[in-house]
Amino acid sequence: MPHQLSKLNDLVRAILPANAFYQRKLGSLPEFTRLAEFSATVPFTTKEELAADHEAHPPYGSTHTFPLETYHRFHQTSGTRGKPLIWLDDPANWTWILDNWEWVWRGAGVMPGDTAFFPFSFGPFLGFWAGFEAATRMGVRAVPGGGLSSEDRLHLLRRSRSSILCCTPTYALRLAEVGEKIGLKVGSLGIAKIIVCGEPGGSIPEIRRRIESAWSARVYDHHGMTEIGPVSVSSESDPDLLLLRHESYFCEVIDPATGSPVAHGETGELVLTTLGRHGSPLLRYRTGDLVRPVPHCDHFALQGGVLSRTDDMVVIRGINIHPSSIDAIVRAFPEIGEYQVEIDQRTALAELRLTVEASEDTATALAQKLRSTLSLRIPVTATDPGTLPTFEVKAKRWNILR
DSSP states (O other), X not given: OXXXXXXXXXXXXXXXTTOHHHHHHHOOOOOOSSHHHHHHHSOOBOHHHHHHHHHHSTTTOSOOOSOGGGOOEEEEOOOTTSSOOEEEEOHHHHHHHHHHHHHHHHHTTOOTTXXXXXXXXXXXXXXXXXXXXXXXXXXXXXXXXXXXXXXXXXXXXXXXXXXXXXXXXXXXXXXXXXXXXXXXXXXXXXXXXXXXXXXXXXXXXXXXXXXXXXXTSEXXXXXXXXXXXXXXXXXXSOTTEEEXXXXXXXXXXXXXXXXXXXXXXXXXXXXXXXXXXXXXXOSSEEEEEEEOXXXXXXXXXXXXXXOEETTTOEEETTXXXXXXXXXXXXXXXXXXXXXXXXXXXXXXXXXXXXXXXXXXXXXXXXXXXXXXXXXXXXXXXEEOTTOSOOOSXXXXXXXXXX
């Protein structure tokens, strides 16, 4: 796309004179005449490189383009897969991030005058700070729900007459469970749209249906990364399709093993270049997200959203298992509360076990469903409701024993 090529050249011209990380990595670059030339010339950037850069240049790394005193926003990654990375943004970066979040809100049909409820405590990660501020900037009444119990959040949600909910898929289901316990049907609260993010779920049909059924609301999926920014939103016409904003990102999908591009309809790793985040840019960043690109007239589109992660897959007796596959099967049983997965790698053959908050009969039925779907026998243990951890932000259900 011509506008992407122009923005790529603008990005390279802006960062190479002053960005120490990319000066070392790239040296000098020519003016690109084609997008394919950019992909063929510029090497990938990896999270391992960023982690090493932060260790070598503490505390912020050397990916910032401008003097440190110009950066007023401090965030860090979740640290789910290693030590958190600190990411700084200058005012121009932050405006670009808010522009992208506003695109997400409008893509989900959120309009000025709506009231949005944010049931989480604000941490150092980027997503909810940016989502909250972008909502207020576009004229949405944003209701903070930090520092409250789940029950108190439900009462505040009702009092504020919110019509929009923004949280993780796990927490949307958790709030519905809490509402059931206190005799409050969340489907009667007037929530019309739920924007879910932070983990898979919004693009997994079984989970999306459970949330929509409980809340009597439409679910929109969204994903982004602290080091990249807000990236995607569900298609209004097809909830199984995730749309990426091509004005802000140059998107590629590659074979994780070879680095070569994959064709439409094939699964590969999403690679992103931030076209407007000049203050802390990333060029051809390997996100680790496994996706399936499909043709679309207006956007870069992914069928089924983020399918899994390149570093999430485990091999159990020769069968590839992704967390999203297990989650989809478990969530097909509405009577199951929380669950935990244990992977025992202390022997030659790894074993996978589940513990679920459910009855013995449900645990047996789940084990049968797992076996018929995955062609793998997975032991399932039942436990009482309320005994397993619950999660407000990213759920951490997988535990590895080594």
